[in-house]
Amino acid sequence: MSNPVLFSGDRFSIGLAPMAGFTDRAMRTLSLAHGAASAMTEVVNAAGLTHDSKRTFHLLETAENERPVAAHMYGINPTVMAEAARRAEALGRFDFIDINSGCPVRKIVAKGAGAALMGDVPRLAAIVRAIREAVSLPVTVKTRIGLTPDTCNIHELSAAVEDAGASCLFIHGRFASNKHSGPVDWELIGEVKQKRSMPVWGNGSARTGTEAVALQKTYGVDGVLIGRGAIGNPWIFREARAAWEGHEVAPRTLEELRTTVEAHLRDLVSLKSLERKYRRAGALAAETAAVMVLRPHLLKYVAGLPGWREVRRQLNDMRTIDEVMTAVDGVIGSQ
Numbered sequence: 266m267s268n269p270v271l272f273s274g275d276r277f278s279i280g281l282a283p284m285a286g287f288t289d290r291a292m293r294t295l296s297l298a299h300g301a302a303s304a305m306t307e308v309v310n311a312a313g314l315t316h317d318s319k320r321t322f323h324l325l326e327t328a329e330n331e332r333p334v335a336a337h338m339y340g341i342n343p344t345v346m347a348e349a350a351r352r353a354e355a356l357g358r359f360d361f362i363d364i365n366s367g368c369p370v371r372k373i374v375a376k377g378a379g380a381a382l383m384g385d386v387p388r389l390a391a392i393v394r395a396i397r398e399a400v401s402l403p404v405t406v407k408t409r410i411g412l413t414p415d416t417c418n419i420h421e422l423s424a425a426v427e428d429a430g431a432s433c434l435f436i437h438g439r440f441a442s443n444k445h446s447g448p449v450d451w452e453l454i455g456e457v458k459q460k461r462s463m464p465v466w467g468n469g470s471a472r473t474g475t476e477a478v479a480l481q482k483t484y485g486v487d488g489v490l491i492g493r494g495a496i497g498n499p500w501i502f503r504e505a506r507a508a509w510e511g512h513e514v515a516p517r518t519l520e521e522l523r524t525t526v527e528a529h530l531r532d533l534v535s536l537k538s539l540e541r542k543y544r545r546a547g548a549l550a551a552e553t554a555a556v557m558v559l560r561p562h563l564l565k566y567v568a569g570l571p572g573w574r575e576v577r578r579q580l581n582d583m584r585t586i587d588e589v590m591t592a593v594d595g596v597i598g599s600q
């Protein structure tokens with residue numbers, strides 16, 4: 266199954282990009298429920314999976330209705346990556362395994378993983394091969410157009426991972442040296458797509474669903490991943506589906522906003538409650554920890570509404586579901 270239908274550009278293919286610290290079960294479930302074609306976990310350390318790290322396995326918590334979803338992992342050793350993929354597959358919750366070959370965070374790059382794999386294409390290809398041999402799930406790679414403008418090797422990299430049997434390549438159209446800002450080279454992503462027979466998805470800068478579909482059509486890619494545009498805005502996928510199907514969709518209502526924030530927060534509380542330290546510390550500790558995780562999402566949920574600055578002002582004092590929902594009701598009530 267080297268080119269499973271999941272990645273085909275013939276079907277709706279606007280998915281949620283992986284974002285460490287954001288794309289936990291709660292965000293993924295909401296994105297998929299609002300129409301995302303796929304989602305990926307936060308990045309997990311392959312070695313953590315092979316060492317049975319509870320923290321690492323916790324990052325792979327999924328909901329029953331949360332499909333299709335990838336276990337997104339980083340590592341450097343093909344044998345370890347293959348064993349980690351085997352363990353992820355054994356959980357029975359994942360639809361594909363995605364290899365991180367684009368993360369510029371120093372801690373990961375210093376180990377030779379993440380973005381550093383762009384500088385060692387034979388190793389990246391060996392990782393793809395090893396995982397393919399170990400699991401029956403499709404194997405994909407999320408990468409960038411290169412480490413730096415002087416070392417742009419996306420054509421070489423894409424040929425190598427295709428040859429190694431990757432089912433799809435997700436390309437964030439920036440250099441690792443640009444981190445998360447600067448121009449996104451969609452022309453180059455489109456050129457890679459033209460040269461390859463495996464599906465190629467593009468990523469970077471889509472801030473509305475309509476824009477994501479337009480990028481897909483303009484550059485001829487098989488799909489588009491949305492990252493930051495989906496934070497506090499799962500409706501972006503509903504809009505994308507409507508744009509793909511050629512009709513319009515009503516913007517989210519304030520009632521939907523309220524229901525979604527509450528569902529998001531309650532799922533975060535239930536996730537936190539699974540962690541041993543919060544099981545010990547009690548329900549209130551789990552609730553407070555969940556509110557902390559929600560904070561950056563909450564700012565995006567209410568951004569632009571009259572009164573959102575008041576939410577920002579109160580953010581650091583919020584500890585409970587009631588406090589969050591009172592603040593949200595304040596914003597909604599001022600409409």
Ligand SMILES: Cc1cc2nc3c(=O)[nH]c(=O)nc-3n(C[C@H](O)[C@H](O)[C@H](O)COP(=O)(O)O)c2cc1C
Binds near residue numbers: 308471493
């Ligand atoms: C906070 C944050 C965390 C991210 N973590 C990851 C990650 O773990 N793995 C990865 O491949 N990309 C990661 N990315 C990159 C995104 O997947 C995406 O490529 C990038 O944000 C560009 O897409 P966007 O403009 O739609 O946000 C992260 C981005 C952000 C903003």
